[in-house]
Amino acid sequence: MSLTVAARAVFVRELTLFARRKSDWANPLVFFLIVCSLFPFAIGSESEKLKLIGVGAVFVGALLAAMLTLPRLFDEDAKDGSLQHILLSREPLAALILARLAAVSVALALPLAIATPVFSLFYALPTDVALTLAVSVFIAVPTLVLIGAIASALLVSARGGAILTAVLVLPLTIPTLIFGAGAALKVLFGQSPAAELALQAAYLLFALALCPLAAAAALRISTD
Amino acid sequence: MIWESWSAFWSMGGRGFFVWGSYGALAIAVVAELIVLRSARKRALEESHERSDGGSL
């Protein structure tokens, strides 16, 4: 029983912080918008060329936007000392981290996924492609948050910051990138995205199983 | 010995640049690594001597 109380406390706190601090989810959205709008300037505006680039540009834009919140995960709490509460809690650290990452994922994946079809308009993507892309972004963001949590936990007391987090995290998100963007490309070519979405979801579940444990171990290591 | 002459060997059937470019890169990597290894070892030894004859903390 007390674990549900603890998990709920962490979840509620995270969502309250997101609600109170608009910039936590607004910044990633603005960044996502800007990244999506950059490519047409580089590629030219004929819709045929843009359509092909669009899927990759939008998906990578969403991934990078989600990367912005990773430093905020543990670094900030370590600096203002509030990290000690989860470290000292009697409840398993991995469960508390999972509750926290769930809240961050929901608060981040929703706005980004909703924005995806809108920003896809830059690339004249057909609606079914844009909607598939929204689904794959909705799966990709939690995956990235889960993997990013490990790097962010490791870097709590290290120099390096955002760049090093990206170096550690992005290679590990390649599977979700391949399957996520692949799903939308399949729809673009009129095929069913089922296989790709299933594989992407499988990778998310794999991350869901392992990352909280690894992040808990990482926190124990870096805050020791 | 399947090469008629040394020049045929170096030209590698016209692909000498690519073959020797690859082997050259490997050679450079190995030599560079050896140099780094030796200098790291020398520095560690010097510091360790400094530390042990330095004595007092």
Add this chain to the structure above:
Amino acid sequence: MLELNKVVIERGGRALFAPLSFSAAGGVLVRVAGVNGAGKTTLLRALAGLTSVESGTIHWLRKVSPHKNSRTSIFIGHSNGMKDALTARETWAYNEGVDGNFVTDAEIEAALHKMGVASLIDRRVGTLSQGQKKRVALSRLFSSSAANAAWLLDEPFVALDAATQILLAQHVSAALARGALVVLTSHQAIDIVAERVLEIELTPWKRGDA
């Protein structure tokens, strides 16, 4: 009851202080003294379980407390460990909730009242002054889960005005009187009424201190 046996803590490959051994029962005020950087804060963090020791042992021997999930020790560090965007009430709910304890509003108000900041319960922590933040942080000492906990206070009197320092000193004396163990680091000479005081001096590590 706390027992340390030849404890050595390393930071960046260097031992912070000479191997430390002492034991202190409930009701004892342990004053940890040492120059800046001697490792006072790190020692407290190790007692709280936030840091592991390089060698030696730290034993907390606790009589079984009636309250199921009560804490062994409660650590109030330099940084208050509170989020500016949350209110005092929400901070309290989180701090206790994370440990699995459900806390009532009445309990929060009572604890805040002890430090004289009950009126700030719904104010965002970000809008409070340093002194007020410290007092909200210190109010956690009076949570039901910390009833039998040892107090680990790192520079608690910093940022407090004179009246509040006296108030806190009285609370510490009261805690000692009811048998709680208090471990305190402070540069300020605040006299706290206590029957048994244990002065611990953290001396730098010297070669050969195996």
Add this chain to the structure above:
Amino acid sequence: MARTEQQSNDRFAGRWFWRFASPAQFYPVAGMIEKICWGLALVLAAVGLYIGFFRAPTDATQGEVYRVIYIHVPAAWMAMIVYLAMAFWCAIGLAFGTRLSFMMSHALAPTGAIMAAVALWTGALWGRPTWGTYWVWDARLTSTLILLFLYIGYIALAAAFDDKKKGDRASALIALVGAVNVPIIYFSVQWWNTLHQGASVRPGSSSMATVMLTAMMIMTFAFWAYCVAVAMNRVRTQIIERERGAQWLGSGKGIKP
């Protein structure tokens, strides 16, 4: 708190013996292994290259440029094997906390990264005459590229910590997370590759004459011996550096250079 309830340090006491005994004792052993492997590497490389260049015939389709395979494939294989060895030592280090294991993984990482880089470089130089472009998004080349990223991540993370002990364990954890992900990355790159290009011509997949194969195998062992020798050398250097720290803690064990 469970952690402080009995924070007796048997976990640390148990390690006390390991930490001070094994690095100092391992030092001469590493020296011996290193010497043997240097000899092995030189001999095997000489034999392998001789057979590769002077015994193996010209390839029917690719002419002479295929001879790059004698270093391209061994380098790619070693990049993978060294990463697995690194992850193995990281797991041992995290499980038992012995510093020697972390020294081994730190010793292996740079060599593994070089192997991956050499594999990519030689792959590019081979690709140019064969497929007309320096970079081919072939499944194995791409996976080696990602492996290089994992190496860089490990090395960068190890360097980001002032506290060596923390750096060891943090980099060990990211190496393990990477190792767990390698098969998934290989699979997803494979899937992605067949999605876009269909089965591209694999370097070296054309049926190879046995003499070419033997040359390549000999070169692989030469590379393996080289990696072990370099790793042993780095471990010895680290032992000197870190044991200096141990002397300072009063372990009193003299280290002969």
